Amino acid sequence: MTLELIIPEIGKSTKVKDLIISILIDYPYQTLTQIHRTIKRKYGINTSFQAVIKATKILIEHNVIINNNKKYTINIDWIQINKEFFDKLYDENIRKNKKKMKILQSNNVTVYKVNNLFELDKLWWDLLVNWAAKEKYNKLHVWKGQHMWWLMPRIQTEESLREVFSKYKIKTYQIIENNTFLDKLAKDYYIGKKEHIKIISEKKDLDEEISVFGDIILRFKRPKIIKDKIKEIYKNKNIDLKKIIDLFSLEKDIELTVIKDKDIATNMINNIISKFK
Numbered sequence: 001m002t003l004e005l006i007i008p009e010i011g012k013s014t015k016v017k018d019l020i021i022s023i024l025i026d027y028p029y030q031t032l033t034q035i036h037r038t039i040k041r042k043y044g045i046n047t048s049f050q051a052v053i054k055a056t057k058i059l060i061e062h063n064v065i066i067n068n069n070k071k072y073t074i075n076i077d078w079i080q081i082n083k084e085f086f087d088k089l090y091d092e093n094i095r096k097n098k099k100k101m102k103i104l105q106s107n108n109v110t111v112y113k114v115n116n117l118f119e120l121d122k123l124w125w126d127l128l129v130n131w132a133a134k135e136k137y138n139k140l141h142v143w144k145g146q147h148m149w150w151l152m153p154r155i156q157t158e159e160s161l162r163e164v165f166s167k168y169k170i171k172t173y174q175i176i177e178n179n180t181f182l183d184k185l186a187k188d189y190y191i192g193k194k195e196h197i198k199i200i201s202e203k204k205d206l207d208e209e210i211s212v213f214g215d216i217i218l219r220f221k222r223p224k225i226i227k228d229k230i231k232e233i234y235k236n237k238n239i240d241l242k243k244i245i246d247l248f249s250l251e252k253d254i255e256l257t258v259i260k261d262k263d264i265a266t267n268m269i270n271n272i273i274s275k276f277k
Helices: 016-026 032-043 049-061 076-095 117-134 155-167 181-192 224-234 241-248 262-274
Strands: 065-068 071-074 101-104 109-114 140-145 171-176 196-199 208-213 216-221 254-260
Touching (some): 016 032, 016 181, 049 065, 071 076, 109 117, 117 155, 117 241, 140 262, 171 181, 171 262, 181 196, 181 224
Parallel strands (some): 171 196
Antiparallel strands (some): 065 071, 101 109, 109 254, 140 208
């Protein structure tokens, strides 16, 4: 059976099918009654139970969701086919055959240079997935930064990463250093995934992020023009998809530094986890 590409309007649509997808992203394995109640309670939309049944049937027919003993959840195959479609679309129309530049500085430090935020997120995703599949002992991943910018255009990719982490029993601790409306939505998303996340607003105007897993430390700092555009987007409660896509495809060199040092990584992991005690 062919999987059809369906792109929901997450965050602003009042269409029942889009609301169902939004709910199941945050709360997997819901009954029709639970979905109906959540639409009324969370979104304040007085839709009928019959409308929920009709929209659910359409989503099942298009393989977007699946029915498991009368409990509904997102179809992982749908997430994957969306990811593959957008990766291919990006590779063919945005990347324009540009390759990541890798500059090996020493045995313990590698610097990658990518062209935009799409490439940064894709490289980061690859590093995390490869590590998760191989890690046998230290199954912890921590992150700290200003905004969870990758959620806006690549929610399906993040869903697939959560599946990988669940499969390999990876635990994640994340700290958001800002407290805007969109930061709170990001926090709610990960709480829905039953992950450890906190907002600790330190009122810093920094744009460096760290992602630490195993004995690997990732550090990246975006150019000022990208930093300013992200800041502008996060000032608003409404998500402007055109601005977001333009931002993520904006051609500007970004360096991702990969440091391999077990002692430093362990200290950084322990430091972030200590914030949750």
